[in-house]
Amino acid sequence: MAVIQIVGNQSGVGKTSVAAALLVTASKAGNQAAYYKPFSDGRTADSDVAFMSGLLESIGGPAVPAPRNKSDSGELSTAQSEVSRLESEGGIVIIEGPDASTPYGIPSKVILVHRGPQEAVAESVSSAGSDLAAVVVNAVPIHRRDEVARGLAGQSVPVAVIPESRGMLTVTVGQLAEHLGGEWVLDPVNADAPIERFMIGGNIMDEGPTYFGRYANQAVITRVERPDIQMASMCDKTCCLVLTGPGNPSDYIKSEALKRDVPLIQVRTNTLDTADALAGLLDKADARTAAKADHFAGLLETYLGAEGLEQLLS
Numbered sequence: 001m002a003v004i005q006i007v008g009n010q011s012g013v014g015k016t017s018v019a020a021a022l023l024v025t026a027s028k029a030g031n032q033a034a035y036y037k038p039f040s041d042g043r044t045a046d047s048d049v050a051f052m053s054g055l056l057e058s059i060g061g062p063a064v065p066a067p068r069n070k071s072d073s074g075e076l077s078t079a080q081s082e083v084s085r086l087e088s089e090g091g092i093v094i095i096e097g098p099d100a101s102t103p104y105g106i107p108s109k110v111i112l113v114h115r116g117p118q119e120a121v122a123e124s125v126s127s128a129g130s131d132l133a134a135v136v137v138n139a140v141p142i143h144r145r146d147e148v149a150r151g152l153a154g155q156s157v158p159v160a161v162i163p164e165s166r167g168m169l170t171v172t173v174g175q176l177a178e179h180l181g182g183e184w185v186l187d188p189v190n191a192d193a194p195i196e197r198f199m200i201g202g203n204i205m206d207e208g209p210t211y212f213g214r215y216a217n218q219a220v221i222t223r224v225e226r227p228d229i230q231m232a233s234m235c236d237k238t239c240c241l242v243l244t245g246p247g248n249p250s251d252y253i254k255s256e257a258l259k260r261d262v263p264l265i266q267v268r269t270n271t272l273d274t275a276d277a278l279a280g281l282l283d284k285a286d287a288r289t290a291a292k293a294d295h296f297a298g299l300l301e302t303y304l305g306a307e308g309l310e311q312l313l314s
Helices: 015-028 046-059 075-092 118-128 141-150 173-180 208-212 227-234 251-260 271-276 291-306 306-312
Strands: 003-009 033-036 092-096 108-116 134-138 158-163 199-200 218-223 238-244 263-264
Touching: 003 015, 003 046, 003 141, 003 306, 015 046, 015 092, 015 108, 015 134, 015 291, 033 075, 046 263, 046 291, 075 092, 108 118, 118 134, 118 306, 134 141, 134 291, 141 158, 141 263, 158 291, 173 238, 199 251, 199 271, 208 227, 218 227, 227 238, 227 251, 238 271, 251 263, 291 306
Parallel strands: 003 092, 003 108, 033 092, 108 134, 134 158, 199 218, 218 238, 238 263
Antiparallel strands: none
16 A cells, blocks of 8 residues: 655654554554564664554554664665565555665655754755655744744645644653652552643642643642642542652542542652652653554644545555
8 A cells, every 4th residue: 555664854853653653543544554664773672663563562563573783774675575575464564764864765655754943854855855755844842833834835745843742741650650759658540641741739829620620631749738739639630649748648638539540649858849859750751652652643633634644644
């Protein structure tokens, strides 16, 4: 059906996220797709390949071949044979290509994933060659998204300008507990739930549902001796409570948290020091999760369009 190669203008632009999103999109459309990363640095087990193997196990698709060492990237006959085999098994083959905009010499549609100055997109497009089928400009600051989209409207291929998304920067409740050195007050629950925002539960003027009901996937940080704030924050948009300071949470709070499956994590530092300790937590954020693959698939559909995605995968 289709062989699609994804290249980037530099490392870390989101090629794997685009590849995972295309696999998810193909699966939802009832098509089987395969993933192949022909070359890796060879120093350690490739985390992209490991993630994609797990993703394809969950959604269905051929086994992911092992990559060869990057030093062999000039020899493409084996890679081409693997692509042909995967195409016969899966129909759609998603190839994760190199970081330097110039694709491997494997016949394929090419998607360029660009991150960085808008002015550099034209140079990256030129390097991607005549098989270029789409451009994804990734992680654009939200306030500049429309401006960048207007500036790239004259490209000869579809362009998806994707804004920064909190959904791609989430950490899990378990990662938060580990980062803060927190204690689980009850048995751990929902440790894999994503956290998009942190809310401080202080002396607020708004009603609890008004203040705490604005955003989904939030972690609330509040003093352990404030059961009133803890109860007010324990809505369906709160994924965990971080209780700060000495003392112990009340039995009533523990009972309600147990009933609502809200994790309680306790740290012995005060609320402000706990908030300061969140620095560096985003370093633990990893885009290679099934939930983020599904989230990025939604972003691609929104900013490239369902029709554009269908054309790429056909």
